[in-house]
Amino acid sequence: MRETMLQERDPGWCFFLSVVREEAAGSRPAAKKKAPPSKGQRHSVLLCMEVDFMKKRVNTAFWVEKEKRWCIAVQKNGTRKRFYSSTPGRTGQREANAKADAWLDDSIRDGKKKVSVLYSEWVEELKLTCGTSYVTQCKRYGDCYILPTCGNIRIDELTEGDLQKAINMSFKKRCLKKERQRRSSDKPLSRKTIMTIRSTEISFLKWCRRNRYSTMFPELSIPKNARMGKKKILQPTALKVLFDVDTRLYYGKLVFELLGKQLQVVLAASLIAREGLPETFNRA
DSSP: OHHHHHHHHSHHHHHHHHHHHHHHHHHSOOOOOOOOOOHHHHHHHHHHHHHHHHTSOOOOOEEETTTTEEEEEEEETTEEEEEEEOOOHHHHHHHHHHHHHHHHOOOOSOTTSBHHHHHHHHHHHHHHHSOHHHHHHHHHHIIIIIHHHHTTSBGGGOOHHHHHHHHHHHHHHSOOOTTOOSOSOSSOOOHHHHHHHHHHHHHHHHHHHHTTSOOOOOOOOOOTTOOOOOOOOOOHHHHHHHHHOOEEEETTEEEEOOHHHHHHHHHHHHHHHHHOOOHHHHHO
16 A cells, blocks of 8 residues: 555656556447537527426515505516515415416417307206305396406407496496396395395306416405395384285285295294193193
8 A cells, every 4th residue: 555655756757657547448348428509409498498497487476565455566578577576475375476477478279259158068067066055146246247347358358348348337236147138126236135136247268267267366446335125024013914914915816825824833833832731731
């Protein structure tokens, strides 16, 4: 070991080693150098890198305390855009990020389809997973409130303003269906009905995003004048009449009605189950 170290420090020995290494390197086959990529290849590679960079979001939404909402800024093809969400908590942050991702990933399947066509496809798909009452409600709300305003619009031209217009017009005019000329009431729709229209539109757009027909995340509002509907209940005097009268008018004829007697039996049975039999029955 020591002799080897001394030999390596010797100038003659070092010269010998360098000659041997050069000879060994010369005996090896030279590695083939790759030809530089052509101009077209360099352009395609740069283009792919640009597309991948533009469509991948590297930031996340942040909370703007002054505006009380989440905000995220992204850029695509030289265009910079901001997306917001007023939902508090991490749910709002995810909503803002999802809006940005949907805008960056603009691979829409077929934007020429009409809203009415896609709405029918959505209702048909609901029949596979939802109950009959919910499917009927979505179809009725589409026919009466949403499609009269948005049905003839192409899905790629549908805006948040169109959806909001359907809500506002439904609030004032109630049913917008042309075939239904007679209005059941002159009062505006209740707040609950308007909220159901909004939730139906949001669910439909969610289906469109899932199937790559749209990238819109609508933020729709309820008219400020919308009020909760009041339900009418029978007063004691009306209940007395209902229980005492056994007849009613049916196409101008007085017919016997068992409803009052049936209600008496049901109420009596419920009272007995709750409070027990009266003392008079127990004594007997």
